[in-house]
Amino acid sequence: MKLKFESLQIDLGERSYPIIIGEGLIDVLGNFFRQDIGQSALIVTNETVGGIYLDRLRSCLGNIFADVFHIVLSDGERFKNWESANLIFDALLDNECDRKTTIFALGGGVVGDIAGFAASTYMRGIPFVQVPTTLLAQVDSSVGGKTAINHPKGKNMIGAFYQPKLVVCDYSMLSSLSSREFSAGLAEVIKYGVIFDHDFLVWLESNVTSLRNREPASLSYAIRRCCEMKAAVVRQDERESGLRAILNFGHTFGHAIEAGMGYGTWLHGEGVGAGMVMAVELSKRLGLVDAEFVNRLTALIQSAGLPIKGPVLDLVDNEGRYLELMRVDKKSEAGEIRFVLVDGPGKALVRHASESLVREVIADCCE
Structure with a gap:
């Protein structure tokens, strides 16, 4: 053959x-x-x-x-x-x-x-x-x-x-792969549609079930398209000095979840799933996207079998614990946390947000 x-x-x-x-x-x-x-x-x-x-x-x-x-x-x-x-x-x-x-x-x-x-x-x-x-x-x-x-x-x-x-x-x-591991991978697939290609995001909304069923045609297309998008970004910014940072959409919150829960308790993609919800909610509160887009993305993440609420990392000061962990992030500069945010469907940017606003998002987006 x-x-x-x-x-x-x-x-x-x-x-x-x-x-x-x-x-x-x-x-x-x-x-x-x-x-x-x-x-x-x-x-x-x-x-x-x-x-x-x-x-x-x-x-x-x-x-x-x-x-x-x-x-x-x-x-x-x-x-x-x-x-x-x-x-x-x-x-x-x-x-x-x-x-x-x-x-x-x-x-x-x-x-x-x-x-x-x-x-x-x-x-x-x-x-x-x-x-x-x-x-x-x-x-x-x-x-x-x-x-x-x-x-x-x-x-x-x-x-x-x-x-x-x-x-x-x-x-x-x-x-x-187990269903849990496979869903964790879908977090990174969804990420590309949000930050890079709105048409791909629309395709995902229609094909998330076939992906979860691991249908070869859907898998082949999704893998190829994601690799094409990452190749385009890496070609322009191999060492993450600018554009490539947008590939960390959802990861600043997600890495805090992984570290705070203990590595392996939450899978990386699970942290990114909940982290993307937090990041798009922060984007909305900064006036970059509307509530409809937040609801669309949240529904897709949930349809992929991923968590849409972050865990509580500290019973006394949960928001403070998230912030502490997020300051140990490669995008931080002089202790200031910089977030990858959605600047409209299929577009992203990296910017700072006030600590008070970030605290509000964490409080509203955790169990």
Whole structure:
């Protein structure tokens, strides 16, 4: 049977690379490699994904590399830390991996972020390939070269911009996701419609059910469109000095939820879902959008199976706890929190809002 796939290009000069989108790609990765590869490969995965896909990827890579090693990390956001990164470094050193060794990140956003961070720092940088297995990773975190680990005081605060050599989005792998994990990925899909393409947002309102049913045609279109939008943004602002910051819509509130609840209690996409409701409500109170748009977005987020209310992080001063955590945010400047807001359907901007107004939004948008 002829292999069917689509290819997009991230245009970054000498750091450019393709994104391959299709079904059954994990078994034919060799079709997409150039010849200038080294002798060895290290697969980084986790306990959940490794039990499903590790053997298939090892078998495929065994036809390309002389030596294929692997490491299986504990599963969950709370393990995206220095300890896990050091386990990857140990595996690289124990197997005498050199500067041409390629790391393959087989997993969701956590695996991709930590494997990419290890690749960016081992011997000052070695090649790596993203093989994302979650919707969230396929539409967002695997593309664009943001790699990181978490610090107890803030999410993704230790990291580097480091581009992969290849991203392979095999959407047949999404069949293994739980409903909760799949919905978490839809948060990032919705984000693109809000900040970048209103027509895509309208499409999502009509097709959210088919996406939740994981219908291939809908998955293929959504993944491709999200990757196209992210590629356009990254091409203009690789290191998030301006435009790329809008991709963090809902994330300032969402990261506070993740950190405040303890990493892994709320999934990243769940925090972003509730965070988008807070961000669009703040946008409304600043006169940027109307109540009708707030209601539309809230209804779509709820239809995607995501929370629309944030959790209480502190029984005494919930708003103060949110603000404390949001100040540890990469968009903050001199302690001033800067929010990604909706400036009309399909448009976004980054700006400051008064603490009193933010407190009101948090109070009204939490359980």
